[in-house]
Amino acid sequence: MSDHAVSLSATSSNLRAGASGPSGPKPRHMFSRRNIFLYGTLIVVALYYLLPLYVMVVTSLKGMPEIRLGNIFSPPLEITFEPWVKAWSQACTGLNCDGLSRGFWNSVRITVPSVILSIAIASVNGYALANWRFKGADTFFVILIVGAFIPYQVMIYPIVIILREIGLYGSLTGLVIVHSIFGMPILTLLFRNYFTSMPEELFRAARVDGAGFWGIYLRIMLPMSLPIFVVAVILQVTGIWNDFLFGVVYTRPDTYPMTVQLNNIVNSVQGVKEYNVNMAATILTGLVPLIVYFISGKLFVRGIAAGAVKG
């Protein structure tokens, strides 16, 4: 039988006079019009996106005289790291001349607990909303989502009062709470969507197995939610690290985060603006979130696909 099938096809392919003609993969030119358009556009756009970074880096490596000469796009004639040193450890704000260095550790001390707490709260919220819906839960959630639209400035005063009343004003705890509050809407949305998209049967199986609210969360849900955690961590690290307003309003000078220091350096103009120092300080401040992005960018897209777009 099999012999038959084989011989049949063999003969037929020999028979066919059209054995010439196109065969194999369709030829693709590397420089087809489609590719030129595609990569051309991408490269042009990429250049546009990279331009500011390029200018920042280049400028931060120039000396002031060279900057004054003019062209911001020209590479530095003489590379100097002095602006970096100055931005990091010498730039002055008022009397403090230790640059960004002090703010860096403050930022770390603010960011780490804030990220952990805000994600912990939001993930539990999202989990409760997705799997343990109780009456009224949706209303709170809608309020949260609407809350995402409230300009932060409006909330400064009420929060000052709240923090004062619970005696946490000015402490790191207070700031961590503030960050958790303002991170809650979007993060809760993300986690809720993510947990909703996980199979409900898994949750039911765990309930039959006797696991409770926390048991299911910790032992079943958490280990499965790496992608969305990555997204949450990235968003929060970026948001909290870059925050200026809360950092400056709800802390005291010895715990000012890096962005406040950056603002101080940039806005404390001493004579002419030291653009090179400003740029170096800017890059230094953005470095942590940038590194986080570069490392986990791939996971970010995957996580967003898993959590954000399910709507």
Add this chain to the structure above:
Amino acid sequence: MSKSERPSQLFRNLNAKVASIPMILTAMVVFVGGTAWTVLYSFTNSKLLPRLNFVGLDQYYRLWATPRWLISIENLLIYGVISLVFSLVIGFLLAALLDQKIRFEDTFRTIFLYPFALSFIVTGLVWQWLLNPDFGVQGVVRSLGWTSFDFNPLYNSSIVIYGISIAALWQGTGLIMCLMLAGLRGIDEDIWKAARVDGIPMWKTYLFIIIPMMRPVFITTLVIIASGIVKVYDLVVAQTSGGPGIASEVPAKYVYDYMFFAQNLGQGFAASTMMLLSVMIVIVPWAYLEFGGRKRV
């Protein structure tokens, strides 16, 4: 019949309720409470400190008679439309380009996304510097010989808000692109195949088939963009401080300035109440439809 009575509803899912306390507190105390507080005090003449000294709608009359507020609203509308339209369009186009199974996708994606990692302060600074007429693009082009070249958006009242949008788009489109890309990846591959068999050109497939299918993505995106638009503040401060003159003022900045610079809390609260009101009118019905309904699969 040990337990034929229905147990109290309050204690069912008790853990879930306990775990939701932070959310409930945030929603009720901070968002609802804070908002109610703000609205209440917008009817007072509070200055530096909140005082319950009611003056009716005075703050609102004054608000709507203030040129700066009107300009802020106008700017917000322009900025909002530009951000929405361009970040959606650019974000989608970039995502569509990246979705063509290209090489170096990771690299391109990272390049488009990295500005999102930077704060508005940083973004504002960089673009202020790039758009600085003496050092920035204009200066460079002029120094190349084209002396009549004019590109000075941050110092020209009539276009300054567009100049600010350039920076906003630079910073924000990456995230939108990511969302869109995730959405595109979620589309059933068979749809693409069906369209190819039908002989529908790529752009028509996107326009008439794919985009309508990405409704949920667009909604999430819209929430993110829109909440960002309403809150725009740092970017303006970092780039122009509202200038030249008051040409690039925005409502959030008006609120901030009047609450803290002018030490007229009542006025600031009235302005923020107006902002909230307009947000609510748009958001609440939609949010209920979108999230308040029963759980979708």
Add this chain to the structure above:
Amino acid sequence: TDLEVTHWWTSGGEAAAVAELAKAFDATGNHWVDGAIAGSGGTARPIMISRITGGDPMGATQFNHGRQAEELVQAGLMRDLTDVATKGKWTEVVRPKSLLDSCTIDGKIYCVPVNIHSWQWLWLSNAAFEKAGVPVPKNWNEYVAAAPALEKAGIVPLAVGGQAWQASGAFDVLLAAVGGTDTFLKVYKDKDAKFAAGPEVAKVFKAADDARKMAKNTNVQDWNQATNMVITGKAGGQIMGDWAQGEFQVAGKTAGKDYTCLPGLGLNEVIATGGDAFYFPLLKDADKAKAQEVLAETLLDPKTQVAFNLKKGSLPVRGDVDLNAANDCMKKGLAILAKGAVIPWTDQLLSQDSQKQKEDLFSEFFAKPDMSLEEAQKRFADIIASAD
């Protein structure tokens, strides 16, 4: 004892001046913890107020004396310094007396004035006029006349930074200089809206229009960047308070030789007694409260006053100090002060609210060449009408 002091003095000259205060305070065995917040009082004040009302007050904080802290005092958040003042006989040493009045609420003293700032100065770059081939003007009118020549030489005639308070301040200076002291007081002290809409003030608006035209190519934001334009000869002049002096000094410029200062724009030589003051929030910690007293005393110490004001470019609040080291411009100011040609400044006369409205108006006015004088004046009169 560590005492945290917040302020918004972060420019070169200012920082150097603060260092003097800190040095003096540290010398008393305490420690000055510096809480500088950059970006002008507008950025810093909300932070300070939040912290005071939030229950986490600093040891001392700068305000412009006048009405900025009024409500904090009324809310009982600020420390009463009357006993310290009595001990140090402040009523006798502080001059002019109006300074201390601004610190006094219901007969109690709540702040320590540290300097006198006057806005009424026109700073001119000698080099710029030389380049334009016109003599350095002696008053505002000559300056306006010289503007076309400056422009022709590629020099911005008048530098006005983009921040709103600069435009507003420049107008106030014009009001006092072009309009005269009475006009100034009638508008800001008596809040006579009808007068503000009248022909006297219209003249001032005409002058403001000149200033607007002269300033149209400035393109900088910060006041010290504008000052820097004058220092480098990119701009012909700047209307700015005496703190600009500090910048000239840091840049190593000499008054009279490199630059010229015209108090009252050379038209009406008065000095407004605005200035900075330190307020002391009520603290629970007794040690800190003690340190607050020490700081308050230190601030008014004659030696501190001299060192600080020389660096800052402002005038000391005591008449009994030796200011031989002062430069040309400062001496001009001292002379005017000695003559008693003083007026209160807007910080003392108007609420922050009215100030802000005024800032919005003039910032718009300066940035918008097509805004008509009539419209501007009408809106100005409206603000005066509703001012408190």
Add this chain to the structure above:
Amino acid sequence: MAANGTSVSIQDLSLNFGAVSVLQTLNLDVAEGEFIVLLGPSGCGKSTLLNCIAGLLDISEGRIFIKGKNVTWEEPKDRGIGMVFQSYALYPQMTVEKNLSFGLRVAGIAKDEIAKRIARAAEILQIEPLLQRKPAALSGGQRQRVAIGRALVRDVDVFLFDEPLSNLDAKLRSELRVEIKLLHRKLQNTMIYVTHDQIEAMTLADRIAVMKGGVIQQLDAPQTIYNRPVNRFVAGFLGSPAMNFVEGQLETGTTAVFKTGDLAIPLERYGFDGAGNKSGPCVFGIRPEHVAFGEAANSMPFATDAAVEIVEPMGSDTLVWTKLGGRIFSFRVEAEKTLRNGDPIRIGFDPARASLFDTPSGNRM
């Protein structure tokens, strides 16, 4: 409470999702050791009923007893049930062993006891070599066994299965069906099994509950349901290829006759249900395998001529489609018969094996 030997008893159970009523005052008694299959089209409320029994959904009304104990408000874990889900719902990050032991560990059972139970379950299900693997590394059939194992180790009285085979391909499905049957024989537990596959239902069940729109239509032994469906829905739902239906008229003269077009089928051999059979519109149903063909047809009480329309060889036998009374009509022949489209044929059947349904109500007559 419940009669002795009753394992699960559901009394007047109702369940609404908001305004939608999914189950309506449903009653069901399952005997100890019985294998009950819930069968019905998609969306009829099978899973919902199962979830109610498991305690995973809050019921709106009624009571549920398991082993005589009112468990209406008990937590799922306290009901003595084990559940196997359609997608298996194995915990993806745990090994098979961890999956099996999770519930026991949560319940705080001693380590050696856990090990013992796992060993027993693994032996019964023959998954010993898989214990250290993660679910992703298992085939569909293996996953299914682990999912059963998870219920097994919990030593429960009642097993609940929610379409445990529907994700598998036909071959695997038939193999695992046999395994489940053997398992039931070995364990003698009560099992409630949801499916919409009738072969599964027929082969596994002691009794089948056919559901539609949240109501149990018929609860009977498989053969009874197959041969004497209580209404047209049940008749049509069971059997593949489906029962042939011919619409027509019942005429009750001296002998009852079914008329459609110019056909008249005598019904004297038909066992009417009860007395009330009046003339009127009705539907005549007969299963494809009860239709005789060719020679055999002539020996039947009723026979007629027809023509072949389509032939569907299914390997083991062949389905032939023709027309009867204008309606499409199928019957089965052996695979060896070679028929071609258009061939004239003779078909016949015994009305005793047919079913007759009242037209408006659809009930069996």
Add this chain to the structure above:
Amino acid sequence: MAANGTSVSIQDLSLNFGAVSVLQTLNLDVAEGEFIVLLGPSGCGKSTLLNCIAGLLDISEGRIFIKGKNVTWEEPKDRGIGMVFQSYALYPQMTVEKNLSFGLRVAGIAKDEIAKRIARAAEILQIEPLLQRKPAALSGGQRQRVAIGRALVRDVDVFLFDEPLSNLDAKLRSELRVEIKLLHRKLQNTMIYVTHDQIEAMTLADRIAVMKGGVIQQLDAPQTIYNRPVNRFVAGFLGSPAMNFVEGQLETGTTAVFKTGDLAIPLERYGFDGAGNKSGPCVFGIRPEHVAFGEAANSMPFATDAAVEIVEPMGSDTLVWTKLGGRIFSFRVEAEKTLRNGDPIRIGFDPARASLFDTPSGNRM
């Protein structure tokens, strides 16, 4: 170009995804109007092959002819093919009518021509009342018809179906199967149909191509494949319940005998494939429906005693499981037969209907 009457011709087709080779020098000729079914387990490359024919995947090697034209490098729309997808891939936001007409409008076909074609397709598929609905408002079966309609309106020579029924429930599946068959008869188009459901394959196909690992194992008429599978894979893949396999030893003395345990099955009636049948290990396979039981068994060339292990009543007939040579062994009996577990029975079969496979290679002997 191709021989007259050949509709689709695939020559030496290979396809690799990176390093993974999915299809290997595959050849397939489909005659004009033929209904070819590609059958095989999941992941064997059926969809891949179909996508290659449609031009949706770039092939690595080989050529594809449609209607004698070399279309290897043509765009899908220019190949004269229509395709129906497993998920239907209807454009969700367009009405049925728009779904059908979208491709035509894009191609710039005149309005009235479009209307005519849609009317015809709608009539053939009986979806006239649905034209203004959106896909979300259609049932599974209706969606499927629309998906077919989309191919229909394009007036194509070749229809490609990728598991168009696998998302549906059993009942609907069997109904739509008949519809597709009728459609094929009406249109007389060439159809290539992918499935992993053997009933579909058996009933629909003119010829079935059984695939495994990217290679066509056997291409033949359904009955041939069912009765004379070329290898053990094909034999085991087709038929449900599956063919019984018994491992043992072929002994070729004077007459060939298959031995396993203490059973010896004489093979004189077995039609060996070719000459080369040597002694050695082999597998004996026989389908459940070819096993006779009870009285009938004794008239078979081979008969033996056994005991009932499980009885699976399936409604129309009953499957009985027993043991033969130590291996589980199933056969079919009529539904009326009542057997109980443990009953001793006699079974028998005719080795002429069996299949014998070489053990290492699995090929038919």
